Amino acid sequence: MSYSDREFISTYNRYIDMIYRLCFSILKNREDTEDAVQSVFIRYLKYGKKFENERHEKAWFIVTSSNICKDMLRQSWRHNIRIETYDFIPHTENPADSDIYMAILDSPYKYKAVVYLYYYEGYKTHEIAEMLHKPSSTIRNHLTEARRHLKKILDGGNS
């Protein structure tokens, strides 16, 4: 199955933000994020199968994006990026917002993916479990630990 330019651009506009967010949260720099997003859409063009519905398509993009980012992270030279080197730190009027943003970026992968899918995309824990091929209980644990982790960072490690 191949997509027409119109179909592709429609899909691209529908998912670019989500994919970019997800990739950026994992890779933490703009250049790698752009490479990853490009790879995701190239893989989509090569995928060639019809999706059952939009939900299926969205889940495919999420899983593919996270897999591509994980692959990129496996390259040794990316492992030890320090938070100070992030090249995309937004300026916000409220410093607290910026702190949450940094806290999310600095979370382990397993937490931020779950947090993103649960809070931002609105998936249920069992849906996330299915998508990430993990038990629901693990996802629930990750959510709890992620909240605790974020809180700890935001509280400056005082709690």
Add this chain to the structure above:
Amino acid sequence: MSDDKIISAWNKMNPDSSTKEKILLQIQDTVKAGKKNNLTLIFRRFAVGFAAAAVLLLGSLGTAYAASPAFREYVHLLLFPLYTSEEIISIDNGHMTGSFDKTDVLLSFLDKFNRKEFGNAITVTKENGYHYSLFIQNMNQLLAFVDCSIEGYCIVIHMEHEAYESTDGIWQVTGYQILEKPIAENMKKQLEPYSDTLTEKITSLPQENTAIKGTEDSIVMYNVNEKENVVSINKDDCKVISNILSACEKSNDISGGLFQYVIKINDTSYMFDSVGNGMIDSSGKHWGITICESDLSVIKSLFKLYNISW
């Protein structure tokens, strides 16, 4: 920490419109380059496939060249023609003057005979063509019995097949006799009437009886895979092999597979595959040979007796 704050934090990661446009352009460029690469890849695959096929073909031709004398001869014929242009002219002349074909030779002779070029007093009958019948005297000789102008008599033309350079040979008239018809009829009874098939065999098959009888003491056998193990055969076994090879069926067609087993008698090699199909190679000429099952088992036992693997 509220959910809104988390969502708001994620929203800060959204790409701006220029980034989106940039990524889209990069994807389109990659796809175009991919299409070009695919074409290159297809071309390369085709080239590799073609090269592989060419190598296989060359390999097969090389194997066939090494394994098959018939193929080798064909290649030589193709690449190195046997005849020079002068020889070809000479052969053409031979055909034009009827020097090669037996019928042409005979009819040319009869024409000359009727023109009394040989100082003869009588002529041969010519009514809607010459009246003659052909008989085989021996392997290389034919007799033509021709009606003549004197009642109660006929003319017997002696024709002989001679080797001529690299050709299949030529027919020549070597003499003629004027005989009474009853004597001629008696002669015919002792001869085999000519037929095209039989004559073809006479002119093209090796004279196996002569070849085998003359060399009973010099028969060797071997397996082509064990060329170091060439074995001479004792006199009694030679007779057995001679009888078998004399009796087996021969033809102008060579069939069969890998001719692995060789019986060599002077310059003539009899080569067989494991099921009895084979080839005779005599002085660079080739004929097909087939050994019947019972004879094959005898030859097989002889090979084993002389410790040659079969």
